[in-house]
Amino acid sequence: MKRSKNYANVFDTSTAFMRGRLENGNWITPFNPEFPYYEYMYREANAWQVSFFAPHDMKGLVDLYGGAEAFEKKLDQFFTKPWNPDYIAWNLSGFIGQYCHGNQPDHEAPFSYYFVDKPEKSQKRIDEILETMYGIGPEKLAMSGMDDAGEMSSWYVFGALGLYPLSPADPEYLVTVPIFKEVVWIMPSWKKLRIRNNSERRNLKAIKINGKLNNSYFISHDLFKNGGEVELDTH
Numbered sequence: 001m002k003r004s005k006n007y008a009n010v011f012d013t014s015t016a017f018m019r020g021r022l023e024n025g026n027w028i029t030p031f032n033p034e035f036p037y038y039e040y041m042y043r044e045a046n047a048w049q050v051s052f053f054a055p056h057d058m059k060g061l062v063d064l065y066g067g068a069e070a071f072e073k074k075l076d077q078f079f080t081k082p083w084n085p086d087y088i089a090w091n092l093s094g095f096i097g098q099y100c101h102g103n104q105p106d107h108e109a110p111f112s113y114y115f116v117d118k119p120e121k122s123q124k125r126i127d128e129i130l131e132t133m134y135g136i137g138p139e140k141l142a143m144s145g146m147d148d149a150g151e152m153s154s155w156y157v158f159g160a161l162g163l164y165p166l167s168p169a170d171p172e173y174l175v176t177v178p179i180f181k182e183v184v185w186i187m188p189s190w191k192k193l194r195i196r197n198n199s200e201r202r203n204l205k206a207i208k209i210n211g212k213l214n215n216s217y218f219i220s221h222d223l224f225k226n227g228g229e230v231e232l233d234t235h
Contacts (some may be wrong), residue, residue: 102145
């Protein structure tokens with residue numbers, strides 16, 4: 001658990017970015033947060049794309065930024081700051097600002113608004129990606145990017161069905177708004193998990209599990225094991 005907090009050691013509070021650091025503690029210079037590195041400081045990414053990734057400790061990450069307001073402002077910049085056309089890389093495609101959907105390092109970022117209690121801003125970006133990034137090829141299903149181990153495809157499936165496995169360390173799923181009015185997951189045991197969006201609107205307001213108000217944006221993996229009903233209150 002102590003080691004899991006080590007990400008904070010490479011967060012540079014003076015720039016509000018994750019940044020390469022030397023053994024003596026000095027930050028690597030020069031530093032250009034827009035430049036896409038391959039094997040120096042970052043892996044197939046720039047500083048913008050890796051600086052929102054602490055899925056096991058998002059509250060701690062928000063605190064590093066100085067709180068919810070600063071974190072939200074940085075996310076807004078991330079999705080609106082234009083990509084520098086001089087920084088062309090062979091496996092980077094599908095840009096929304098500095099966000100790159102055509103490679104994996106920042107795929108969690110559209111969900112990060114949940115951690116400043118702004119799920120509607122996350123949903124706006126999720127819907128934009130679902131609607132605009134997967135219309136390539138004769139079947140209009142492909143994404144021009146790196147589908148390593150099916151990750152690009154599974155992002156679409158989870159986004160479309162309304163659940164996202166944000167942190168592999170935690171047996172829970174972040175609830176988003178599915179593109180369907182109703183989704184039914186049938187387990188090998190024949191138990192069912194049913195998700196309903198009663199109003200079919202796109203902004204998440206509240207979540208009910210088996211008729212009871214849920215006090216979190218997450219649902220437990222136990223619902224897959226035991227079955228249950230998830231109702232979304234949207235507006």
